[in-house]
Amino acid sequence: MKVLSPSVAFTAVSVLASTSSAGPTRRAKCGLPLVQDKALVDSILIDDLLGCAQDLEDIAYSTSRRNRVHGTEGHLNSVNYFVEQLKSVGDYYNIELQEFTTEVTIQSKASLSVNGETLEAGGFSFGNNGTWADKPVVSVANLGCNAEDHPDSLNGAVALISRGDCTFVEKITLAGEKGAIGAIIYNNAAAGLAAGTLGGVNDLIPVGGISREDGLRLVEQIENNAAVTSSGEFWQYIDNTTSYNVVASSKHGDANNVLFLGAHSDSVEAGPGINDNGSGSCGLLTIAKQLARWRTNNQVRFAWWTAEEEGLLGSEHYVNVTAASELDKIRLYLNFDMIASPNYVLGIYDGDGSSFNLSGPAGSAQAEKLFEEWYKSEGLPFVGSEFNGRSDYGPFLDQGVPCGGLDTGADGIKTEEEVALFGGTAGIWYDPNYHSAKDNVTNLNLDAFEATSRAIAHAVATYGTSWEGFPARNVTSLTRRSSGYSKYNTLSRKSRSVKKTYLEVSK
Ligand SMILES: [Zn+2]
Incomplete structure (x- = not known):
């Protein structure tokens, strides 16, 4: 489809004026038939999914930054697009725009040399400013996720760590505890520089990201007892930006027994973010539009979250400003983040813990079973x-809400067993374009996109009709903030008190 004309370009005023705020949402009667599973599933067409993905790519490419980062024109126009599309089906939904402001990296600089040779390097969002000169580089064992991986020789040195398994924050926290003055993280796949977010303002050692190839070369030199020294300079400028969660609740259906589905609407800086997460966004939008031909017994709520890429900030904001008594009415939250990965698997969130030994609140296992x-x-x-x-x-x-979801893979590495099931290529990422400029419409896998979206529609029809056989909700207000699934949260909450700052050089 074509690029949006300037007349629909976002302004806060136009969007705020054009939507109703969420109020009491039940409508006593309506003439629509009760949703039919097969009919809803069969109404989800790849042409619609792809058309939406193309619209989001056009929105990104019509801006100078060519992406849809939280708070940018590309993201605000995406928000406007979701609102306009939802309104195109009439007044089926109460549409709420939830404003959210947080710090993001506006500008950054990264330079790194090893033994006098300049390496291509990048910074991490919320990485601290800092410089070092001619410091020894020490290789951290394994993936640097355990204290014993970090040797005592890190004291006063720069830690060289592989990406993978645990968060960047965990790796560089452990290195800092051993006295490292900086860290270099190399990628765990041949997919450009290691990059990502530290989730918020922090007091960690400065860190840079390099490619897997460069990282492994340095590891080999160190293992061969060659002297490896490094100089580095990292800084970034952080400022506040504002954007919006879009939350659409069906006007009919029991608002005390809500099915809630969400996908993040923002991208990273590197590209338009079409698999991550135009795909999940468009899956939900396509279903939301088709659902408007039907009545449901239970309220169905959709959200397009902002600032996921900054550390799950938009969804975290939602649960923070929503009363526990309202969260108690959510019977199930289903999440969709990357559902058209080029080297895909059909992944179902392991809510019963059978595969990864991490299970969710009662109901999470049932959601997994349904899929x-x-x-x-x-x-x-x-x-x-x-x-x-x-x-x-x-x-x-974190709030005790049962959760489920589907995805088709991100920066994990596909196994031979998975190739036997799904085809594709073993030994590389499920999405080789993850967080890169190549995450565009051309590289979507349409079979995965369609299969996943049909499965979501089936969940909407099932739970939109009845919660029979689904466990009763435990009480969120008794379990709030107890479990700590999202490691980002403490840091990102702290970051909000900082208004506008150059990050201090860390010790
Ligand atoms: Zn994502």
Whole structure:
């Protein structure tokens, strides 16, 4: 589809004026038929999914930054797009725009040399400013996720650590505790520089990201007892930006027994973010539009979250400003983040903990089972997806809300067993374009996109009709803020008190 004309370009005024705030949402009667599972599923067409993805790419490419980062024109126009599309089906939904402001990196600089040779390097969002000169580089064992991986020789040195398994924050915290004055993280796949976010303002040692190839070369030199020294300079400028969560609740259906589905609407800086997460956004939008032809017994609520890429901030904001008594009315939260990965698997969040030993609140296992049964009935293979809170369901898990979801893989490495099930290429990422400029429409896998979106529609029809057989909700107000699934949270909450600052050089 074509680029949006300037007349629909976002302004806060136009969007705020054009939507109603969420009020009492039940409508006594309506003439629509009760949702039919097969009919809803069969109404989800790849042309619609792809058309939406193309619209989001056009929105990104029509801006100078060519992305949809929280708070940028590309993201604000995405928000406006979701609102306009939802309004195109009439007054089926109460649409709420939830304003959210947080710090993001506006500008950054990264330079790194090793033994006098300049290496290509990048910074991490919320990485601290700092410089070092001619410091020894010490290799950290394994993936640097355990204290014993970090040797005593890190004292006064720069830690060289592989990406993978645990968060960047965990790795560089451990290195800092051993006295390292800086860290270099190398990628765990041949996919550009290691990059990401530290989730918020922090007091960690400065850190840079390099490629897997460069990282392994340095590890080999160190193992061969060559003297490896490094100089580095990292800084960034952080400022406040504002954007919006879009929350759309069906006007009919029982608002005390809500099915809630969410996907993040923002991208990273590197590109338009079409698999991550135009795909999940468009899956939900396409279903939300088709659902408007039907009545449901239970309220169905959709959210397009902002600032997920900054550390799950939009969804965290939602649960922070929503009363516990309202969160108690959410029977199930389903999350969709990357559902059209080029080297895909059909992943189901492992809510019962059978694959990864991390289970969710009662109901999470039933959600997993529903998707398993659906894929079986469609004759499709599936695998468990680690239930680690690393997307917008993390804040909901923290509040004791049962969660589920589907994804098709991000920066994990595909195994031979998975190739036997799904085809594709072993030994590389599920999405080789993850967080890069190549995450665009051309590289979506349409089979995965369609299969996943149909499965979501099946969940909407099932739970929109009845919660029979689904466990009663435990009481969120008794379990709030107890479980700590999302490691980002403490840091990001802290970051909000900082208004506008150059980060201090760390010690
Ligand atoms: Zn994502």
